[in-house]
Amino acid sequence: MDKKSTEPAKDLSPDGRSSIHGFTHHAEDILPDREPYGPPGVRGLIANPFVLMCAACSTLGGLTFGYDQGVVSVILVMDQFLERFPEVNSGFWKGLMTAMIELGALIGAFNQGWIADKISRRYSIIVAVCIFTIGSVLQTASVDYAMLTVARLIGGVGIGMLSMVAPLYISEISPPECRGTLLVMEELFIVLGIVIAYWITYGTRYMAGEWAWRLPFLLQLIPGFILVAGVIMLPFSPRWLVAKGREEEALHSLSRLRQLPTSDKRVRQELLDIKAEVRFHQQLNAEKHPTLQGGGLKNAVLLDLACWADCFQKGCWRRTHIGVMMMFFQQVSNEDMTNPWKKLTTVGSLLESMLSSITRLRCSKPWD
Numbered sequence: 200m201d202k203k204s205t206e207p208a209k210d211l212s213p214d215g216r217s218s219i220h221g222f223t224h225h226a227e228d229i230l231p232d233r234e235p236y237g238p239p240g241v242r243g244l245i246a247n248p249f250v251l252m253c254a255a256c257s258t259l260g261g262l263t264f265g266y267d268q269g270v271v272s273v274i275l276v277m278d279q280f281l282e283r284f285p286e287v288n289s290g291f292w293k294g295l296m297t298a299m300i301e302l303g304a305l306i307g308a309f310n311q312g313w314i315a316d317k318i319s320r321r322y323s324i325i326v327a328v329c330i331f332t333i334g335s336v337l338q339t340a341s342v343d344y345a346m347l348t349v350a351r352l353i354g355g356v357g358i359g360m361l362s363m364v365a366p367l368y369i370s371e372i373s374p375p376e377c378r379g380t381l382l383v384m385e386e387l388f389i390v391l392g393i394v395i396a397y398w399i400t401y402g403t404r405y406m407a408g409e410w411a412w413r414l415p416f417l418l419q420l421i422p423g424f425i426l427v428a429g430v431i432m433l434p435f436s437p438r439w440l441v442a443k444g445r446e447e448e449a450l451h452s453l454s455r456l457r458q459l460p461t462s463d464k465r466v467r468q469e470l471l472d473i474k475a476e477v478r479f480h481q482q483l484n485a486e487k488h489p490t491l492q493g494g495g496l497k498n499a500v501l502l503d504l505a506c507w508a509d510c511f512q513k514g515c516w517r518r519t520h521i522g523v524m525m526m527f528f529q530q531v532s533n534e535d536m537t538n539p540w541k542k543l544t545t546v547g548s549l550l551e552s553m554l555s556s557i558t559r560l561r562c563s564k565p566w567d
Contacts, residue, residue, distance in 0.1 A: 234465055236374040236457060243377035249458055254369050254381040256429030257324070259422045260361030261385040263331060264304075265392025266422070267358060270415045271297060273400035280412040286344040296348050303334075303355020304362065311360040313503035317496075320368040320436045327364065328423045328430075331357025335423070339416040371436040372456050392422075437470065441477045449473070 237246035244251045274280050275287060275297070286292040307327070315323040334354025341347035366385050373381045399418060403411050434456060440449035450470055454461045457469075484502065485492050487509070491502040510519045 235376050236459075236465060237376060239376040240380050241377075243374060244380060247374060247377075247456075247458060250373060250377075250381070250456055252429075253372055253433050253456070254384055256426055256433060257365040257368050258384045258388040259426040259429070260324070260327070260358075260365035261388035262392040262395075262422045263419060263426075264358045264362055265389035266396045266419050267300060267354065267392075268389075269393035269396030270400055270419065271300075273397065273404065274412045274415060277400075277404050277412050279406075279409055283342075283409060283412075284344050284347060292344065296344070296351060299348050299351040300355035300358065303352040303357075304359030305355075307356040307359025307361075308363045309359075311363040312506070313499050314360070315364050315367065316439075316442070316503070317499055319439050320364055320371065321430055321433055323360065323364050324368065324430050325427060327357045327360035328427050329357070330354075330360065332420060332423050333357075335416060335420050339413050368436060371438045372434070374457065438473050438477060441470075441473050442481070446470075446474065 237243045275293065281287055284296075287296060307330075311323060311327070314326065318326070331354055334350050334352075334357060337350030338347060338354060341350055366382055369381050369385070370378055396415065400412075400415050403414050405411070406414070434452040435448065437449040437453040437456070440446070440452060450461050450466070453466055453470055453473075454463070457463070457466055459466050461467075484506070488502055488505050491498045491505060509515060
């Protein structure tokens with residue numbers, strides 16, 4: 200059980216839960232003799248290459264996000280691009296076109312929570328890639344400023360969905376010993392995508408004709424196609440399967456992820472922990488939002504909005520504050536605020552990053 204001297208005394212109920220300021224918390228019993236799956240950190244990844252492959256496929260979402268961020272910064276100064284889109288010479292229209300992807304990412308991250316709960320993390324990744332592919336194709340084929348701006352908005356929706364669901368999926372399939380290492384991979388892939396975009400645009404900017412900027416837009420389809428192909432081989436999240444009442448499938452999925460038989464004690468113990476956490480989370484939602492438990496699309500969307508509001512209530516606001524400020528300072532340190540026209544892009548990027556961070560916190564375990 201978590202022990203915090205600064206918290207008031209808690210009244211534990213028979214089922215191991217406590218109530219503080221109207222919020223119910225889980226009293227987690229951590230077994231000191233629990234047998235780990237393997238070594239922590241990078242050594243744990245080597246011990247389970249299947250999980251590493253699953254995480255690598257998921258982090259391609261971060262690669263696409265970073266690639267788009269990097270490719271636009273160079274394309275904007277290409278003479279071939281400015282000849283096709285003279286509106287970009289104006290500071291306002293340049294900032295608006297650049298910020299469209301951040302606005303789309305804001306919309307995508309905001310809606311991905313209930314979509315991932317409804318159709319699974321796995322299928323929601325496919326939906327995100329399809330939306331991103333449509334946006335990329337339209338960007339490649341753009342003939343005027345309006346088409347390019349709308350294309351970037353559509354592509355941004357897909358990127359926002361990927362930036363939210365990819366780390367969520369990674370956290371739910373990862374062994375406890377190397378979960379943090381796998382989550383760091385997304386940030387690594389974002390930076391890697393930016394570097395790749397810089398080198399590609401460096402090579403294409405000297406090409407004659409419009410393919411100097413169309414080709415970099417077209418190449419961003421490649422990681423999306425690889426991601427879709429990889430998702431076909433990925434298992435469903437065990438936590439999502441348990442939440443849908445498919446416990447036998449969850450056991451086999453967990454067994455596949457851990458490369459251990461279903462009879463293994465560690466697999467059985469982890470499945471038991473997942474079941475306890477999911478049931479607690481469902482009961483907590485039922486107690487806090489009893490009128491939204493009927494099922495259906497309407498209730499799913501309303502429940503998702505209610506869970507967003509819960510992030511800012513007493514008992515959870517400190518965790519939300521930490522997540523928001525971490526993403527805030529990360530974006531501020533990466534942006535050039537000396538350019539007044541880039542401020543529009545920076546604000547959109549800040550909002551998308553903070554929203555994605557809150558979404559991950561909302562989907563995490565209630566006692567984390």
